[in-house]
Amino acid sequence: MDRHVYLDHAATTFVKKEVLDEMLPYFAEKYGNASSLHRDGREARAAIDRARSRTAGAIGARDEEIIFTSGGTESDNLAIKGVAEAYEQKGRHIITTKIEHDAVLNTCEYLEKKGFEVTYLPVDEYGLVSPETLEKAIRSDTILISVMFANNEIGTLEPIDKIGEIARAKNIIFHTDAVQAVGSVPIDVEKMKIDMLSLSAHKIYGPKGTGALYVKKGIKLSPQSHGGAHESKRRAGTENVPGIVGLGKAIELAGANIGGYAERLRAMREKLIRGIQENVSDVRLNGHPEKRLPGNANFSFEFIEGEALLLLLDMAGISSSTGSACTSGSFKPSHVLSAIGLPAEIAQGSVRFTFGDANKEGDADYCIEQIIKIVQRLRAMSPLFAQEKGMRKNV
Amino acid sequence: MDRHVYLDHAATTFVKKEVLDEMLPYFAEKYGNASSLHRDGREARAAIDRARSRTAGAIGARDEEIIFTSGGTESDNLAIKGVAEAYEQKGRHIITTKIEHDAVLNTCEYLEKKGFEVTYLPVDEYGLVSPETLEKAIRSDTILISVMFANNEIGTLEPIDKIGEIARAKNIIFHTDAVQAVGSVPIDVEKMKIDMLSLSAHKIYGPKGTGALYVKKGIKLSPQSHGGAHESKRRAGTENVPGIVGLGKAIELAGANIGGYAERLRAMREKLIRGIQENVSDVRLNGHPEKRLPGNANFSFEFIEGEALLLLLDMAGISSSTGSACTSGSFKPSHVLSAIGLPAEIAQGSVRFTFGDANKEGDADYCIEQIIKIVQRLRAMSPLFAQEKGMRKNV
Amino acid sequence: MSEMSYNEIVLEHFTNPRNVGEIQDPDGEAILTSKVCGDMMKVQIKVENGAVADIKFKTFGCGAAIASSSIATEMVKGKTVEEALKITNNAVVDALGGLPPAKLHCSVLAEQAIKMALEDYVNKHKQG
Amino acid sequence: MSEMSYNEIVLEHFTNPRNVGEIQDPDGEAILTSKVCGDMMKVQIKVENGAVADIKFKTFGCGAAIASSSIATEMVKGKTVEEALKITNNAVVDALGGLPPAKLHCSVLAEQAIKMALEDYVNKHKQG
């Protein structure tokens, strides 16, 4: 099978040519250490400064509010542990949600072991957090609210501006994991009253291993990486100059094209959804019908198991994911699908398709065609399907 | 001035062509997420596996003992905090030295704030740690010994095998920061009884933003980055595939060439040392005369200040460093030079030259010629030099 | 991790599973759900002259579960009931040329479901 | 950080410092060591008709210290002693077009050493 259709852009994307072109000189030619005073060092420093401005500009922040990290995971860890450590005298209560990425959830669980208390807010059947529920969860010792901008599995967009409003009114630091949202949804940290925001380059056609954390001026943050005085002493480690340059270019490109990009993805995604819903029975679209990332479609195909579907799709040249890429290969049904109330056996049959710039006209059609065939084939060998259809016949 | 002589290889190196060539496909073509089950993911996973074998092979470790990180700083942080957290029930005492890199020192200082006790071993005038002193510092609650393989400022090579011997005999975990040593000195973790070892790609002609931590099988390590189940659950975060591929290639190349490389560097370095010592008065070579990294020369030029010297060298096209690149621009005299007993005003006149593959025949000569001129010029405007020479005349 | 990916034999059995289907009036049958992952396997057998003359399965499960079902049913086909009852999940894994560590339990599902169908036959046979 | 690098004016004064040297029989002089970083500046002045007719310095210090010494001595040259005493480190920094934040104290060294040399002259003058 020669055809290759990449429908896993939420897991990672390719690096765009314009991005790689800007990065290249910083590997073998302009290779100075940005901390060095000499010409090679200054050249590297200037490149980082430019990337910082571009990154800040893309989300409405100021240059000095951007800390470069090794990715979204580090940004989330730094935000949450950094605030927890800096404000523990003030309080030890954190509010987050049940559907965060593991980088947030596991960090919160780690803090629970260290004596912090964490409230994991529920979500409704679409994956939406309720601002009212959130407001009620706030206590006098709450020091941080962390709610993701967009969910990586089901694509649901959370009511970030409402949450920002509440957090600001109560004077509580508000962090959002926007790793999936940046590049697909316009973001303005000022308007949205966001105090901290995590982002990652490899989700927006930049390089893997580079991310950033926006931290509003005035917020204290205990560094989590100790060493040299890099990143205004908030993140030690020799700067990944080519990576940072790549992030700067990628986020600038993303910002410039956001409207058209979202439109393009939405069109392909809607075609896929329609095609599946019209041709496959017993299928469920997970996530919110409108408030969702433009490229995301997440289906539960009843009576079959997701990995088997994923493998046969892969053999047909289609790259997809069961839930989050990070949890593929684990058995616990996705915590996100559990949180929206899907029974385990239905959650098990879930597959995520995420569109992006690797896709072209016709990919959705090809995908529909293959899904129909493969679902049929797997159901034919599923004892659940036989039971169910048998039962219905008997009614 | 068109001539450019890079003598700051200890700060960072360029990425070699062979290394970049292997990395390139992983940006825009083979861009899968190594955690994904589909073909794109498997391709990325295979590349990481290969890099892991190469990295393990270069230091005599097993594949599963290698954890990829975002650099030397993260490796040091993970090693020290990871062991501290995993073994704090056993004891809260750590032994290190006064001349470690900030990535180790600041991590230890952080742990002191958290209730750990740290012994900072002194060094002699050459920067050597005494194994006897180390042995005496061991207590029943000592859980970790961390001694660097080679010092980044003065190049001194520590008696690692003796320390390994002692640590193993006392059953204490032994970590070494080998960021400067890898590629210049042969390393075998098995023979040297090293339990943990930090390394960084950008010091060995690999990319910035990638490093590794070797952790001997059986040692417990509390992860410091929480999130997905990457790196056998010891370091969360989407893998930087091109970076890891680059590290694998760079360390393989380094291992294959180590003898010739060290010889080449040593020859250039010795020429520089001789040239300076024969032509400049009141100059001191810091570090050990023989037990030192092949590329490192560190001088203290009395009566002048290092940054001024560095700037004029820079104008003459020579890139050098005052102490560690990370501390350039800070005022505290280098902690390493203080530890070897240099008075502050002499430490202030110190400059490090580190040779590597960016250098060619004649670089040492050019450097000698420029240093002679610049030192003369700065001394001519130094009140200290006038005093000193005046005093000597008066004797 | 590389431990996540399947070898050629597994992929071949997963893609072209043998013995999928149902048997009318089976001599023994069983449905089993894995406690580990919720995968489910249904096995039906036809016994002739004390040997497994035919065997069919339906499986709701991942690649490893389907491949294990396929190869395990192949392994018992033609064997005497007594011999067939000796099947172990290790033998299934070996026949598959290995499974990712996290997927070993899928071979257990196949072993147990087949054994249960055989036992179902033995029990009915005793009574009859 | 970009805050570490020097601008053109600073680099020019550092590379071609004015008024380096010594004065035989100065009318006022001073040597001052910075408590912040250990840099040292020596200043000598010649006064004619109440004005700074000549000024020379020697500085042990970084780029900022040398550039500050150079521009500060230029600024007071020709001024009356009274006017010269009004020199501030801010004026020195302004004349240099700014200094990296961490290097501001170097301008203080220049200001203070020059003031001390001027005061040395004033004191001697009073007494004489």
Ligand SMILES: Cc1ncc(COP(=O)(O)O)c(C=O)c1O
């Ligand atoms: C919502 C979300 N947060 C955090 C991360 C982690 O980012 P990274 O892969 O850069 O570590 C991801 C992606 O894996 C994500 O989708």
Ligand SMILES: Cc1ncc(COP(=O)(O)O)c(C=O)c1O
């Ligand atoms: C001895 C030593 N340890 C640790 C580091 C930190 O490594 P990295 O620059 O990859 O963060 C360096 C280099 O800066 C070093 O020289």
